[in-house]
Amino acid sequence: MKSYPVISSADGKYIDGIPVLRWGNWQDCTYGGAVKLVMDALGVNVSYEQIMGYSGVCYRMAMAENWDPSSGMPQIGRDVEAALNNAIGFAPYCIADADLRDQHVVKCVDAGVPVLGCGLRGAPEWGVITGYAGNGHNFFGRTYFDDEGADASETYTNNHYYLADLYPGQFPENLLRFYDKRCTPVSSREALKASLIACLELFEQAPNNYLFGYDAYQVLISGFELDDDQYDEFGNNGEHHLGTLFDARRSASTYLKQSAMLLEEPNRSRILQVADLYSSIVRVLQAVVPYEETSAAFGGQETWPWDQPLRMQIADALRHVVQIEKELRLVVKEILCEWEDGHDH
Numbered sequence: 001m002k003s004y005p006v007i008s009s010a011d012g013k014y015i016d017g018i019p020v021l022r023w024g025n026w027q028d029c030t031y032g033g034a035v036k037l038v039m040d041a042l043g044v045n046v047s048y049e050q051i052m053g054y055s056g057v058c059y060r061m062a063m064a065e066n067w068d069p070s071s072g073m074p075q076i077g078r079d080v081e082a083a084l085n086n087a088i089g090f091a092p093y094c095i096a097d098a099d100l101r102d103q104h105v106v107k108c109v110d111a112g113v114p115v116l117g118c119g120l121r122g123a124p125e126w127g128v129i130t131g132y133a134g135n136g137h138n139f140f141g142r143t144y145f146d147d148e149g150a151d152a153s154e155t156y157t158n159n160h161y162y163l164a165d166l167y168p169g170q171f172p173e174n175l176l177r178f179y180d181k182r183c184t185p186v187s188s189r190e191a192l193k194a195s196l197i198a199c200l201e202l203f204e205q206a207p208n209n210y211l212f213g214y215d216a217y218q219v220l221i222s223g224f225e226l227d228d229d230q231y232d233e234f235g236n237n238g239e240h241h242l243g244t245l246f247d248a249r250r251s252a253s254t255y256l257k258q259s260a261m262l263l264e265e266p267n268r269s270r271i272l273q274v275a276d277l278y279s280s281i282v283r284v285l286q287a288v289v290p291y292e293e294t295s296a297a298f299g300g301q302e303t304w305p306w307d308q309p310l311r312m313q314i315a316d317a318l319r320h321v322v323q324i325e326k327e328l329r330l331v332v333k334e335i336l337c338e339w340e341d342g343h344d345h
Contacts, residue, residue, distance in 0.1 A: 004041050006112045014131025014157050015041060015112055021127060021142045024295030028247035029057055030126040030144050031074045037128050037142065038114045038179050039088065046088055053255030054087035054191050055080040056198025058248045063216035067223055067237040071210050072244045078205045083194040089185030096173040105129055106136045108180055116177040119170035121145050121162060130161055139164045189262045193339060199332050214322060221318045224311040231311065238306060243294030246282055253278035267335050277328040281321050288317045
């Protein structure tokens with residue numbers, strides 16, 4: 001694992017060499033990407049796909065009626081973090097008191113531990129704090145909005161870390177997370193079972209301000225079928241939602257393929273079947289729109305509007321995807337049934 005040294009500056013410290021966060025690199029869940037950066041800095045060998053799988057985020061489907069991109073935030077709906085933390089062996093926590101919180105951010109940076117936060121810069125997406133200046137009055141780090149750049153007064157170190165100008169971000173008493181406490185991780189096999197349970201439950205949760213599972217798919221399908229004037233009201237949210245789906249289902253396929261060795265037959269073959277079905281979702285969608293044409297919109301890059309004939313093709317592809325989702329969920333139920341019956345050890 002790469003080592004990230006802590007460097008002292010004139011009026012602060014920073015963790016050197018933390019890589020950028022960027023959409024379009026098959027790490028489009030900002031929560032998953034930010035947690036991955038923290039784990040890398042701490043020398044924990046866990047992949048982005050494992051983070052998506054342990055948490056169950058790779059199976060999610062959530063939509064708001066108005067296509068609000070916030071529906072992609074994993075913290076909406078059923079808890080996905082407890083299972084992830086159990087799998088990777090961490091006990092992240094928050095601090096409500098603002099002064100104590102700031103002091104602890106400084107302490108964590110000094111120890112080489114990035115701090116996770118939401119809405120640190122740009123829109124409310126996840127990023128990490130990697131350093132401080134002004135003796136703890138200014139914080140900076142990585143977010144998914146770094147491609148938009150910053151002027152010299154907001155740029156720190158040779159890493160081009162950018163000022164967290166919205167620090168402490170959204171709901172810091174609940175969303176600014178410290179990762180300097182560990183716990184005993186569950187086994188990979190236990191984590192896999194929790195992941196498969198999440199695969200089912202994430203589709204079955206009751207709606208709140210958002211719709212989930214098949215209802216969420218229907219919102220997306222109906223939106224792509226709108227006429228141009230109505231669709232244009234969504235801006236580039238179509239690209240965002242479709243790209244998020246690409247990324248999540250690819251992660252699901254990769255995680256489950258890698259986890260098959262944890263099971264015996266017949267569940268080993270079943271889980272490989274589920275992995276292939278998730279992979280087929282990506283193929284079905286990419287046959288209509290390449291991933292690269294969805295991810296460009298995430299980082300504010302120029303995109304060409306999707307005309308109605310293309311959107312109708314996307315809607316048809318999504319109907320096919322819904323059938324695949326139904327098929328794979330039946331296989332997941334078989335796996336868990338065998339598991340619970342004690343036939344798989």
